[in-house]
Amino acid sequence: MSGRPQVLILGGGAGGVELAARIGLRDDLQVTLVDRHPSHLWKPRLHEFAAGTIDSTLSELSYYMLARMRGFEFQQGEVEAIDPARRIVRLSGPKAPGGDGASPRDLAFDHLVVALGGMTPDFGTKGVGEHAVRLDERADADRFRARFIAAMIDARESGKAARIVIIGSGATGTELAANLRQVEAGFFRGEGRAPRDMLEILIAEAAPQLMPGAEETLREAVRSRLAELEIDTLTGAKIAEIAADGVVAADGTRYPADISVWAAGLVGNPVLGRLAAFDLDNKGRIVVDSRLRSELDPRIQAFGDAASFTPEGAGAPLPPTAQCASQQADYLAAAIPLLLAGKEPEPFVYDDRGRLLSLARAGSVGQIGFGRRNDLLVKGRFANAAYKSLQRRHQWTLLGPLRGGVAIFADWLSPAKGAQLKLHG
Ligand SMILES: Cc1cc2nc3c(=O)[nH]c(=O)nc-3n(C[C@H](O)[C@H](O)[C@H](O)COP(=O)(O)OP(=O)(O)OC[C@H]3O[C@@H](n4cnc5c(N)ncnc54)[C@H](O)[C@@H]3O)c2cc1C
Structure with a gap:
């Protein structure tokens, strides 16, 4: 010791x-x-x-x-x-x-x-543990990815669209939906089919509005991005059960799904x-x-x-x-x-630097703290850069300036970023 x-x-x-x-x-x-x-x-x-x-x-x-x-x-x-x-x-x-x-x-x-x-949390909703994917850790992401690839291959072979229902319109559900739009073309390139017909994505939100708690400007920007990406949204939809083949709302309406993603709350x-x-x-x-x-x-x-x-x-x-x-x-x-050392440190003070959502190639939208009191709505490349800077800072802290810089450069050069999907190995 x-x-x-x-x-x-x-x-x-x-x-x-x-x-x-x-x-x-x-x-x-x-x-x-x-x-x-x-x-x-x-x-x-x-x-x-x-x-x-x-x-x-x-x-x-x-x-x-x-x-x-x-x-x-x-x-x-x-x-x-x-x-x-x-x-x-x-x-x-x-x-x-x-x-x-x-x-x-x-x-x-x-x-x-x-x-x-x-x-x-599943809020006691029937079937979440058995049939839905949650994005809490690496194994969940791997499970989703395997099921997504299988659903897209089946869609390609059968000509019948793959259907994904995401429950919860917070950052996780919204970002996932946008990223799925980015990879779908990889399954169909060269086959002359309009890829968006082959992947139907629905975001179901229990609250009366998308992204409960978010500012109206941000919510509006996200809503129009999702519409551009042809991602369907449903509000006021309380989901009562997740079944193997879809989700069931409290009013009995069934929404068929090949994959259900539970992204409601934390x-x-x-x-x-x-x-x-x-x-x-x-x-x-x-x-x-x-x-x-x-x-x-x-x-x-x-x-x-x-x-x-x-x-x-x-x-x-x-x-x-x-x-x-x-x-x-x-x-x-x-x-x-x-x-x-038995001393009393100053209290912790949180500096809210705003929130950002990255909506894949559709660009990012978000609000970042500006002059402490006001928020500045940022879009596109600038928002994307701000989003990435959070991770850059993390890499820098863990790896130090030299290795952190190399990791950031390697990430930037990496062919695995962008709209690519690895189907082999
Ligand atoms: C899809 C997604 C997108 C997000 N995007 C953003 C974003 O853009 N900006 C942002 O600010 N935040 C974002 N968040 C939120 C952010 O990821 C979390 O707030 C953050 O990771 C919390 O950090 P943490 O260290 O408290 O917990 P975590 O990062 O969750 O780490 C917890 C650690 O504890 C370990 N652990 C858990 N239980 C045990 C156990 N019993 N024994 C041993 N080890 C255990 C886990 O393996 C893990 O490494 C996002 C979250 C998700 C899911």
Whole structure:
């Protein structure tokens, strides 16, 4: 043991891995990152991996490699329990196909940070688990992609359109729909058929308007983009059941679907309720104070999609976005050493830089913070560049200026971006 305080970070997603990369090389801390997967995939591009507009293998970063580069230890496994009194986290696995996998083990901590993310809830809707695809992690994107390819090949062979119903008109559902339009031509090129006849996409939203909660200007821009892309939308459609061959609305109307995608809402990772006696909000996220500390124990902090922080005077907790998780990672990188030294850091202040939706080749639309108070509506290339800059910043934080720059350049050159779909290998 080095005698340095042990900082344990649970979850190496958009927020957790950035925090580990920021503090891993400090010589006054011993940092360990835990994740169930061996490699990191940046979640905001999950819909692009699902659609096949980019290739996940080019974008994955091995935690083992990052750990070596950024000075932290990586422990792969499933977080099972936290014992705040003994300051121990219980891990199991990873499981090994055809074998027992790694033995359960305990990791000690002086300071713990929970960044285990969130998931799409089914709100008790029948059939979601069995028949719908949710986009929560890499395996979901792979599953969708395999089913999409099969549906498109069947459409090509039969001449009957593939039908996709996406439940939920938030960013995930909308972006996925737009990206699917980008890849469909790859299945039909040279056959003289109008590709859009071969892929029918419907976005069903339970609320009376598309993108509930979004500003009207943004909603209008998205609505007209979707119309240009011939993506059908249905509002006020409460879905009561997902069946193998489609979705059923509460009023009994059936919408046939080869693939149903459930993209309605986000709650905290269900494991959070089992780990320890945390105070959870109504979405199952750990309630934290202005220094991102849990009520259970000030030595346990939480952030990103796993945490619920409501700034003073605000009516609702901060949004579950990578933008917010990344700012909180920056904050914690400075706050953790102070907390360990018994000092009180300044509170976390969220700087809302607006939101952006990338609608594939149709361009991006969004609103970015401008002069703090006003929002500026941006479209097309500029919005697309702003969207990508969030990921560029992430790559830069993880890989540093040299490797980060090379990765960004390689990504830019990559033939896997744009409207291509890999059908072989
Ligand atoms: C399709 C899509 C598009 C999005 N686009 C945007 C966007 O454009 N801009 C934006 O700001 N945000 C976007 N978001 C939201 C953004 O991805 C999340 O807010 C962000 O990833 C949250 O970061 P996090 O670190 O809290 O959690 P996550 O990134 O979800 O990471 C959680 C990590 O915990 C690990 N984990 C979970 N449970 C366990 C366990 N029991 N044991 C061990 N490890 C575990 C997971 O493997 C994962 O690595 C998008 C989300 C989706 C799904």
